[in-house]
Amino acid sequence: MSGQSGRLSFQEKLEYMVSTLRSEIINGTRKPGTYLPAESALAKQFRISNKSVRKGLDELVAEGLIVKIDRVGSMVSKDRQVVTVNFGCNPSLTDDIQMTELLEAFHRKHPGIRVRAIPLDFFEHVSSAGEMLSSGLLDVVSFSNSQFQELVENDERLSLLEPLEPDEGIYPIASEAFRCDGRLYARAVSFSPVVLCYNKAHFREAGLPEPDSYWTWDDLVETAQKLTAHGGRHSVYFVPASLNRYSLFLLQSGMETSRDAEGRVRIGPKLAYSLRKFSDIVNDHDIFPKYFSGTNEDDSVSLFMQEKVSMILTTYFSLNAFKSLPLEYDISPVPLLRRGGEQKTLLLSIGVGVNRLAKEKEAALTFADFLASQEAQLVIREKTTSIPARKLVAEQGTTDALNRPARYLMYRELFPSFMYHKDLGLSIPSLKSISNRLKEYWSGISDERDLHMRLEELIIESNS
Missing domain, CATH: 3.40.190.10 (Periplasmic binding protein-like II)
Structure with missing residues (x-):
């Protein structure tokens, strides 16, 4: 407290005192029947006036946490049931x-x-x-x-x-x-949908239009290549093996399947296209950093904060990392699988x-x-x-100074596109298994056919 007191307002100092005493009483640090320090001692400790101390103690009395005893002091309530x-x-x-x-x-x-x-x-x-x-x-x-x-x-x-x-x-x-x-x-x-977050300054410096709801993944790749050529940095990143990222591509495909002449389940063309498009982005190391560090989604946020990438797939939760930074950014819907396709995104x-x-x-x-x-x-x-x-x-406005995206309320227009993991029709263990197979595929241990076969097996298991 002493290191902060000079920067705290009167009200903040008072709230800090009340919060500290309340916590100490509730967690048992100050036992029932014991007395708080004298008002003058509290005033010195929290660097506020005696009048302010009395105001704060009145709050604790109203909450039933302490009892004021004339000419004795403030006692932690004995009969308080917690x-x-x-x-x-x-x-x-x-x-x-x-x-x-x-x-x-x-x-x-x-x-x-x-x-x-x-x-x-x-x-x-x-x-x-x-x-x-x-x-x-x-x-x-x-x-x-x-x-x-x-x-x-x-x-x-x-x-x-x-x-x-x-x-x-x-x-x-x-x-x-x-x-x-x-x-x-x-x-x-x-809650939060998965969205595309981008550095506005990088787009402006490269003379490129910002992402919009008409963008496809092909548009993202084309723009990413131009951003990389102009800025000399990687331009897009997300943690590819994350359950909250690769599942997006499965959702956009509709988990389309077909049956061969023998009646066996096979990956449909749209699902195959979605997986290939996903892998093409991940494996293009001119635009996509080679950071296969597991499933830690903080990696993409850290790279974006350092302005080492221009675009990330992220959520409103992760935007909290930027709320106090002088970072010029905004968000847009995730790209479409194909032009004119249905807008779909993952909801958390x-x-x-x-x-x-x-x-x-x-x-x-x-x-x-x-x-x-x-x-x-x-x-x-x-x-x-x-x-x-x-x-x-x-949906109400705020008066704070947080660095929010200008399109913060964009989510209200995206409700029809929201889908959960459960909409894939696969269990969580199955989705984790796909994550492992994707990592094998990217590392060259298995090929596309192996990946498709495993996914077909999981789809059959989920429908049996």
Whole structure:
């Protein structure tokens, strides 16, 4: 605090004091029946006036966290009943939806409920969450749409979640990710389509028109070649083996198949074309960097931030990396597979579910509902580039100074193009298997025929 105090406003210093004391009381650092430091000591510690300290302490009294005793001091309430809710979440939520600030806001509103955030490994999220839900170690858990799909594919784990009442204020498409057999199992909090993000300055310097909704992948390649020739840098990148990137090309193909003379399933021409177009872009190392580092989507964001590439496939979540940078950028829809083709893009959604067997179920439901409330959704709208799931909040204007894309509200026109991984008709393990086969194909271990055969096998398995 001492290193920041000179840069903080009066109100920020006051909020910092209240937040610090509240957290120390809720997490047990300050025990019931013990006294807070004297007002003069708090004023010195937080560098505010005694009058401001008293104002802050009045807030804690109103929340039931402390009791003021005349001529003695401020005592942490003895009879305060606090329940703890264990929340398993993706660590990325800190940036995606400002989870730290949301937790502080929840604790202010519900001082009798303490939420303990437990980070879960992204790649083992579903198995870890399933085990911890069944053992009672988690009361609330966050899911991406693909993680929820994986949970649904294991019927026993889905039964661990409490069915929720629909919320008509949430975008229907955002909630759709967390429905199964007509029932809702997670409260949508935020969502994003995959979009094309581009450096406006690079386009302007090269004298090239910016991307638009009429662009095809061929247009992207042609423009990328011109950008590279002009700027001497690679011009396009995305993490090719990522489930949230290569699946886009499968969606755009419609997963078209046919049958040969013997009745066997074969990759259709449109699907074959989509896979080939995808691989042609990835393997063109004049325009596409040779960074096959796994599935870490931060790689593309880092390259774009350093202006080492001009275009990336990304999401509104990842745009948070640019919100405080003097980076001149914008977004457009992902290119079409062919001119005049149907616009399709992959949609990602974040939701929170409640353990059906939670000991403190009411508290858990209160927290899940809070994250989708107008109060919490306003934090997401004002402090991030992510899209709130609550429609009226998402579409209202903001007065902040975040570096948002000029086309931020573009997503409203793209709803008919949104599709989830589940629309491919393949299981999550099958999609992960395709990812591995694609890496083998790009490295020369297997050829296009091997890739097609494996995909045909998976399609047959999914339909059996």
